[in-house]
Amino acid sequence: MQHLPPPEDMTLYGHAESGHSYKVRLALVLARVEHQYVPIDIFLPHAQRPEPFRSLARFHEVPLLVWKDEVFVQSNAILCLLAERLQGLGGEDAGRLAQVREWLFWEANRLGLSLPHVRFARQFAPQDYAPGTQEWLLSRYRQDIQRLDAEFSDGRAFVLDDHISVVDCALCGYLFWADEMGLEVPARVRKWLRRIQQQPGWQHPRQLLAAPE
Amino acid sequence: MQHLPPPEDMTLYGHAESGHSYKVRLALVLARVEHQYVPIDIFLPHAQRPEPFRSLARFHEVPLLVWKDEVFVQSNAILCLLAERLQGLGGEDAGRLAQVREWLFWEANRLGLSLPHVRFARQFAPQDYAPGTQEWLLSRYRQDIQRLDAEFSDGRAFVLDDHISVVDCALCGYLFWADEMGLEVPARVRKWLRRIQQQPGWQHPRQLLAAPE
Numbered sequence: 001m002q003h004l005p006p007p008e009d010m011t012l013y014g015h016a017e018s019g020h021s022y023k024v025r026l027a028l029v030l031a032r033v034e035h036q037y038v039p040i041d042i043f044l045p046h047a048q049r050p051e052p053f054r055s056l057a058r059f060h061e062v063p064l065l066v067w068k069d070e071v072f073v074q075s076n077a078i079l080c081l082l083a084e085r086l087q088g089l090g091g092e093d094a095g096r097l098a099q100v101r102e103w104l105f106w107e108a109n110r111l112g113l114s115l116p117h118v119r120f121a122r123q124f125a126p127q128d129y130a131p132g133t134q135e136w137l138l139s140r141y142r143q144d145i146q147r148l149d150a151e152f153s154d155g156r157a158f159v160l161d162d163h164i165s166v167v168d169c170a171l172c173g174y175l176f177w178a179d180e181m182g183l184e185v186p187a188r189v190r191k192w193l194r195r196i197q198q199q200p201g202w203q204h205p206r207q208l209l210a211a212p213e
Numbered sequence: 214m215q216h217l218p219p220p221e222d223m224t225l226y227g228h229a230e231s232g233h234s235y236k237v238r239l240a241l242v243l244a245r246v247e248h249q250y251v252p253i254d255i256f257l258p259h260a261q262r263p264e265p266f267r268s269l270a271r272f273h274e275v276p277l278l279v280w281k282d283e284v285f286v287q288s289n290a291i292l293c294l295l296a297e298r299l300q301g302l303g304g305e306d307a308g309r310l311a312q313v314r315e316w317l318f319w320e321a322n323r324l325g326l327s328l329p330h331v332r333f334a335r336q337f338a339p340q341d342y343a344p345g346t347q348e349w350l351l352s353r354y355r356q357d358i359q360r361l362d363a364e365f366s367d368g369r370a371f372v373l374d375d376h377i378s379v380v381d382c383a384l385c386g387y388l389f390w391a392d393e394m395g396l397e398v399p400a401r402v403r404k405w406l407r408r409i410q411q412q413p414g415w416q417h418p419r420q421l422l423a424a425p426e
Binding site for chain 2: 058059070072073074075076077080081095098101102104105106108109112113129130131132133135136139147
């Protein structure tokens with residue numbers, strides 16, 4: 001695996017309970033990209049969050065990536081960018097990049113919708129979810145995780161092939177919290193998560209996204 | 214606006230009630246890209262749908278784009294691809310392409326989630342939605358459409374700037390059904406939709422995605 005020289009002046013803004021932030025920081029860490037990490041208190045109203053985050057976060061969300069004088073938002077859009085610009089953790093050719101994008105959009109609309117909301121409803125703000133909504137989200141989670149599980153039926157190690165990619169970083173974003181939420185995780189998905197945990201530099205989201213000491 | 218020569222051998226598979234199919238066909242039509250359109254009966258179980266759609270649609274969904282010997286799925290991933298490969302309706306430079314992707318991922322997780330489900334619950338399969346879920350989806354739709362409306366506060370014509378892009382095609386995908394669903398559409402969004410309707414070649418989804426006569 002080749003690595004580009006460390007990018008100059010890269011800063012990631014995120015939060016320790018944000019799986020969307022985790023996706024991006026995990027990709028940077030696994031690709032050994034040097035960067036600064038700045039935690040943002042997302043439970044504060046946007047107007048009270050510090051600059052430059054407040055002005056730069058177009059959708060008022062973490063993660064936000066500032067790379068020299070360029071500003072990027074939306075976790076999966078950032079992962080697309082990393083797959084294009086970094087060697088070794090994404091798309092080495094146009095065909096693989098097209099697959100990267102297809103999976104990232106599947107994630108954004110399926111597992112990346114159901115799972116974060118199941119978690120938010122159970123652990124943070126049940127009052128934001130009308131009665132019945134948690135059941136609907138949970139039934140979608142079950143469909144989505146079964147779809148992902150079926151993907152590993154041919155025995156390959158990661159989602160695209162035997163090499164880890166930003167797609168794995170996106171799809172696992174909220175899954176390391178599944179056990180504490182009491183969610184069912186099928187066997188092949190569990191094995192794939194263990195393979196991710198064995199990557200050099202891997203840490204659980206709460207460690208990887210904690211405030212630097 | 215420049216246009217590439219018509220691509221050889223391009224086929225789009227879609228369905229007249231699928232806003233996801235509409236996004237892609239609208240982008241192709243507005244960019245004047247010659248292609249064949251094949252409707253697929255998505256109310257049939259996947260195993261009963263015709264080949265080659267059945268084998269090629271990795272997530273069992275429309276749209277599917279076959280371009281020479283390449284196969285693409287996921288509507289917004291296809292729009293990214295069109296923005297890169299076609300001149301005149303997407304990203305002419307890397308900065309605009311990055312913005313295209315950010316909006317497409319916002320759409321996939323926000324308006325592209327709330328609005329299609331509000332529609333599906335109201336018009337097709339209310340039994341698939343637990344009590345309260347429609348209210349939750351509707352409250353998200355209201356947040357999402359207000360966010361989009363705010364985007365036009367500086368008076369620009371389209372979402373990225375004064376030029377139409379694949380982002381507009383994605384965001385309007387389900388909005389031409391809003392009136393028949395009885396959904397509120399804010400004034401600036403309504404004006405933007407009219408600007409899209411004025412583009413040469415524009416048609417309502419039910420016309421654009423009907424079976425060829």
